[in-house]
Amino acid sequence: MFDLKTVKPNKGDFISYKRNMLEWLAVYFYQHPKPEVNTLISIPYNPYEPEPYKRWTMKGMLDLKKEVKVAEEFWDFLAGEGTYKDLLDCFEKAGIGLRSEIDAYFAKFNQK
Secondary structure (H helix, E strand, C coil), X not given: CEEECCCCCCHHHHHHHHHHHHHHHHHHHXXXXXXXXXXXXXXCCXXXXXXXXXXXXXXXXXXXXXXXXXXXXXXXXXXXCCHHHHHHHHHHHHHXXXXXXXXXXXXXXXXX
């Protein structure tokens, strides 16, 4: 079970994330007495790239090796090795192809 989250959650958010994960497991275990199930907090990208994802609000609240997957680790786990790179390539191609439209859209907000 995955819970996709924003890249910079607050400390209080992690407390509720942990509680939600435990509740999901309790409900699932009640319904399936011998399941094999895992819960993960998934963060779709790393805003600190190329540095590792290190959000101070996570310290001590989650097992970072077992309960959190960030960026490449998440996407490749979900859909196979190379998935994250493919996603980045798609966004880059879309950005290049739509650059003039994107620039025109944001130009409206830069007028004084």
